[in-house]
Amino acid sequence: MAVEAVLTTTILDRIYREILYAENKLTMWKRLLLVRGAEIVVFLLLTAIPLEINNAYALGLLTLLAVYGILLIGLDVTVGYLGQINLGHTAFLGLGAYAAGLSVSYLGFGVLGALGLSLVVGLVFGGILALPALRLEGPQFALATLSFSALTVTTLNEWEGLTNGAQGLQVARPDLFGLQLNAQNFYWLCLIFLALVWLVMRNLLSSQWGRAFEALRDSPIATDAMGIGAYRHKVAGFAIGSALGGLAGGLYAFNFQYLQPQTFVYDLMIILLLGIVLGGRKSLWGAFVGASLIALLPNLLSSRIVFQTLSILGFLLAFSAGARCLVKKKTKPFQAIAPIVAMGTLVIGSLVVKNTEDWRQAIFALMLFSVVVGLPEGLMGFASHFLAQLFRLAPPSLPEASPLDTVLVNKPVDGEALLELKNLKRYFGGVKAVDGISLSIRSGQIHGLLGPNGSGKSTVVNVISGLYPPTAGEMLLHGKPLPTGSLFKVSRVGISRTFQNLQLFAELTALDNVMVAMKGVYRSVLPLVLLGLIKEEEKRAQADSLALLTLVDLKDLARSKAKDLTYGAQRFLEIARALARKPDLLILDEPAAGLAHPDVTRLVEIIKRIHQQGVSIILIEHHMDVVSELCGMVTVLDGGKIIADGSPDEVKRHPKVIEAYLGTPDDEAAKALPASDAPLLA
Amino acid sequence: MKKVLTISLMALGLFAAQAFASDAVKIAITGPFSGGSAPMGISMRNGAMLAVSEINARGGIDVDGHRMKIQVIERDDEGKNARGALVAQELASMSNLSGVIGTVNTGVVLAGDRYLQQKGITKIITPAAGSASMTQWSKAGVKNLSIFRFSADDSIQAAMVVKEAIDRKLTKVAIFHDTTNYGVSGREDLLQQIKKQGNKLKVVTTEKFNIGDKDMTAQLLRAKLAGAQAILIWGIGPEMAAVANGMAAMGMKLPLIGGWTISMSNFINNAGKNGNGALTPQSFIEEPITPMAKRFINEYHKTYHVSRIPSPMSAAEGYDAVYVFAAAVKQAKSTDTHKIKEALEDLRAPVKGVIATWRHPYSKWNPANERTHEAFHRDQVVMGMVKNGRIVFAHESDKQRLIKEAHGENSK
């Protein structure tokens, strides 16, 4: 009782505050009107069709469209957002379908109960499959999911006592609260589910969860290092996508009312994948358009007139677009010519071929070929650029940046030891990359870590930040043992880092790169996220992130994708992202590598500003002038051991350092150069 | 925008399908015309189309004094249930369709026929043989059924296969079947028939194989170890050929007795001489023993440029089904599908087909007896045998009987 009351007040409170936060700017309304308006119009249209056209076939196609819509939105989580080739989605469709069918006939479930069970079955099996598949990428992930799917079909086929095996399962369609689910009512039920899934997934994917999924796709290592958690998001993403597959399966079962294991095999999976890519990845609209294509197109191609019209239209489109691109040299010639050739073949074929029914699949393939070559981002990817230009849609406005002091709270600097390394060792086989290092980093310091290539300094920070577990030795943060061997755990205790080889989330904007790493903002539980009641904290995260982008002079590029930034800007963005963790200790791994001189100057300024906020820093650097200017303390490594320790000036004069960098002291080169300004270059 | 476009396209599609000349008898022929079951689907369609063009060449069907030509809508169901269901929905929503002929895969029948039955559209299933195609209606206790079957169904075939094994004085058999609907329901039919015919056969092992399997060593060895004297097999051509070839490779010589699909050219071709002696119930054997059969076989070879019909039974059944349907249209004096159904249930004039002369093939539907809507009886099916790349009569007596019957027909 009490819990319910609290929950209700929380939700009411949330809604009230959401209203307060709603902007009433014109652009926002325009956006809302166009984007939401299009959604509402399409759903109204879909709802109204059965009232106008009472045609079993049209209804059957539309029902399938709604079911495939849900299925593809689920598949898009793994294929689009997580960026994995998932060949197991049909298994969840099948499991969901059988769960629904069996629960109705054996357990007497109603429609909603059965659909709920389908969803749960998808969720659970998706989670289970994600466990062994977690470490896998690319073809390996594809194979693991494919094998799971084959295993599912075998099991459904062999477990004849339960599923009736290959002979198929007849599924009854129970009434819904006394309402008979005839074709029309059932279609509306599917449509309601599609709308619900649409809303919930829109909220989820535009939240921190969606950003985390995309982050995971672009760089699993950085996802862990930024404390987001690759593991949990991969499992969650896969489970959520599979749950939708299960739900779609339940609807599928009630739609066709006859199930056979052989339905859920590789062939169908390929069609689904095609649907996602054709429609456009990472987009609800894309999934919807893809679903329309795969549900309607193969069935419509049976009609010769439709086929001829489509191929002539397609040819004209390919020809005009292709010719324009060729003249303007916007794309590669292949991209312009191949669709023209393919559609031209179709036009000729449509006039010559006697029986189009025999050539249906070739026709389908040629159309797909043209779309995939001509529109690599899918139909919706193309359409959204086009529409955004047409209506001059500006991206939603951003809030004012928070004051920097509220984001990076200035912590008192006590000069005590922050991080202590005791006799740290890390061996790779016989190679002793780090061989017994003891080091103390005091709070408030910028501590330089130097050494020639292969001296072990990168390995040291990789061990500290948790990428590799140490072979031996002790690491203490604030006097407590530091977690080892987990980027994620280390990042959670207050150490954050950048990477020598950039590990940005390339497809995310600069702002999202920072937002996704932001610590201490996202507190809402999943139900609130799904209901979309999180605008307040989203605004907060945006404002805080803008503060950090301002710190690194990237505020004006907040909406640019990370991959489109200049190299220098990418380096700075990594720093801003690392700061979003609000770390006690920031590790900068060669931040100046490859930077042009003006950028190096900016970098020094930025590091100084960060230092002023009380963040302690480990700086790995080759540029001696940078080190001299910034570091109070420098440690020099060679061969995995410390060879010198002290202030920059002391270290520069240390004979061992000179030897490590320039060879033995009586080397000609060393003599030729005065020790004080010997450039320490690697 | 996209949506409006799609819907208008769809509307276009629907209209396009309905844009027929108004003075034609519209029938749909459905089946798998692509994919693994295509040899059967294509043979059935080609057989049916031969009949259609013969009828049209004679000016069409006499419908209450009008000569009406037959117009055919083809739909490829790819042997997939979901696609089959959509095809059935499409056909069910066509306004003036007289009937549907076809379907090869029993799963597609089970997924799709419900939509046709809801609208009362007359359908003749051919050549799908799985028992469930018709028993689903008797189980559901349907009172008025518009679905008929024109094929030597599995229960007839299984009875013959079991009888053949018993007649050959065999006592221990192995059952081999594929993991599809067809194979599994064939296994059930065989087990049922063994029981029905007095449990004279002992099934020593039941083995499965998947579509696409080429290595049958393990299954065959298990059969060998269990002491099987013959293999009763239910599957389709390529895998059954793999069984025959596997036996030859291991030096096993067990008789192979199986479903009608043994007559498919992909069994005969692939098994080659290893297939010799395999026995199978057939409704039609590609042997020009009667003038009708001779003409049909020649026409098929000539029209479709082949030297052998990929699935002769499918072709012949498709051919005869069209003639039976046409006779019903003539008797109904209407293209209305409901009236055609009534006529089919009481077809008075005999229909001369290539398989047999059909006399009153169907009667009023009785849920207690699905044979009321089954055209085939035991006598229309003979035991065939593979011999040097052809199917021949296994028992000379059958051949003589059919020749005599055909002769009798002609002299009448």
Add this chain to the structure above:
Amino acid sequence: MYALIVTQMVVSGVLMGLIYALIAYGFQLTYATSKSINFGQGELVMVSAFFSLTLLNVGVPYWLMVPGGMLFGALLGLVVERAGVRLALEQKSEGWILMTIILGLFAFSVAENIWGRDDRPFPTPISSNPIQIFGIHITPVEISVAIGVFALMGMIELFKRKTLLGKAFEAVSADRDAAELMGISATRTIMLSYGLSGVVAALAGILIAPITTVGPTMASALILKAFSVAVVAGLDSGFGVVVIGMTLGALESLTSFYLGSGWREAPGLILLILALAIRPMGVFGKASIRKV
């Protein structure tokens, strides 16, 4: 007797596994250079087999048909590379997955319409009458497959190690960027790998056709197995496919004997998922240290 039966099954399974291995090898060749594979490889096998059958039917002698078919396979491989893969690789996208699937769909449908939907026997001068070796039955056709697999793979591996072109191939496989800096054209090398992969597919088609017969679906079941073998062995491991292929073949044979033929594939699938979970890079793949 019992030992003999088990041996017979292992032998049959291993021979089947070699077929998986040969097709899997085609996947590896292209993955090595371009990190892409042709999902339509099965159709490549099938179309090449049909083409070779046509050559035989128009009277080309067997010994001339084999190189003819392989040349045709190479051409098809190049077509796949040009039409389906190159653009995606230039854009550094994963579009090749769909493009190769689509090309496969197209090839399937075209083959159905040109050569018909029926399976056809593939004449071969090699006998399919079994011979007995220590009580094990084996057919010369099966032996020819084994010999063909080893001969072709051996030749390609020799080519990669001993010729200049082959070394370029190895260089691009090892480090594409470095190879390009040394003046090796990655595009040409990738073309070469697709051509070679086509040759492998064509030879696979010719070798297995007497066993599987020639038809549009002849390779659909095999191709998924071959994909499994390639990935489990490790997509960069040359001879690993042979070991894994033979193991999988024998395992399938043995499980259908002991567990019943319905579950034939299940243990293989479970082991496969486990193998991947334990060694993501494949059993014979090179494990790489994560570097940042």
